[in-house]
Amino acid sequence: MVIETERLLLREFTHEDFPALFEIVSDPETMRHYPQPFDENRTKDWIEWNLQNYKEHGFGLWAVVLKETGEFTGDCGLTIQIIDGESLPEIGYHIHKNYWRKGFGSEAASAVRDWAFMNTEYDCLYSYMKYANIGSYSTAIAIGMRKVKEYPDEKNGISYAYAIKREEWEKLKW
Numbered sequence: 001m002v003i004e005t006e007r008l009l010l011r012e013f014t015h016e017d018f019p020a021l022f023e024i025v026s027d028p029e030t031m032r033h034y035p036q037p038f039d040e041n042r043t044k045d046w047i048e049w050n051l052q053n054y055k056e057h058g059f060g061l062w063a064v065v066l067k068e069t070g071e072f073t074g075d076c077g078l079t080i081q082i083i084d085g086e087s088l089p090e091i092g093y094h095i096h097k098n099y100w101r102k103g104f105g106s107e108a109a110s111a112v113r114d115w116a117f118m119n120t121e122y123d124c125l126y127s128y129m130k131y132a133n134i135g136s137y138s139t140a141i142a143i144g145m146r147k148v149k150e151y152p153d154e155k156n157g158i159s160y161a162y163a164i165k166r167e168e169w170e171k172l173k174w
């Protein structure tokens with residue numbers, strides 16, 4: 001287990017998470033801001049990529065589990081992403097649509113933000129998304145990020161980058 005919040009546990013993925021993760025990332029509504037929903041192979045690769053990230057960086061996307069029921073409700077964590085040509089630390093999130101708009105995305109993402117500032121040397125954390133992904137950028141805003149970039153992107157047409165600096169986070173927290 002990596003992080004505990006009021007309602008959630010964030011822990012490393014295992015191969016046993018495949019069916020629960022696949023239910024989320026294969027859903028067309030959940031993945032409507034992606035080129036396409038994930039198929040089985042893409043989902044398996046997603047788990048493998050994160051297992052590799054834990055080894056390589058000590059972080060990755062983690063499984064988000066409801067404390068009360070033990071239910072797998074999504075993923076949230078830190079990965080290195082190419083944002084407008086730069087490799088940057090990014091907070092990412094996917095929550096099962098049955099649980100949207102209940103504060104779980106921002107609860108998980110703010111815990112990841114705190115973890116990252118406390119356990120890594122990064123001085124700025126990012127989230128990036130397709131311009132139309134209002135749920136995603138609203139979550140970035142909810143954890144104290146502000147828009148720092150808008151740029152043309154092959155995958156998204158236009159991408160937005162949101163960010164929070166360490167000094168902004170320090171003011172936010174203490």
Ligand SMILES: CC(C)(COP(=O)(O)OP(=O)(O)OC[C@H]1O[C@@H](n2cnc3c(N)ncnc32)[C@H](O)[C@@H]1OP(=O)(O)O)[C@@H](O)C(=O)NCCC(=O)NCCS
Nearest residue numbers: 093094095100101102103104105106129135136138139142
């Ligand atoms: C983005 C996502 C993880 C947000 O999860 P969530 O649990 O619904 O988020 P929260 O309930 O914590 O909401 C965070 C903020 O975003 C707002 N929000 C969330 N979804 C929204 C939507 N569809 N439209 C408008 N605002 C939205 C909430 O109102 C809240 O704002 P507030 O703090 O001002 O109240 C979820 O929508 C999701 O899984 N989307 C599909 C996957 C995806 O696109 N991930 C991002 C890839 S870049």
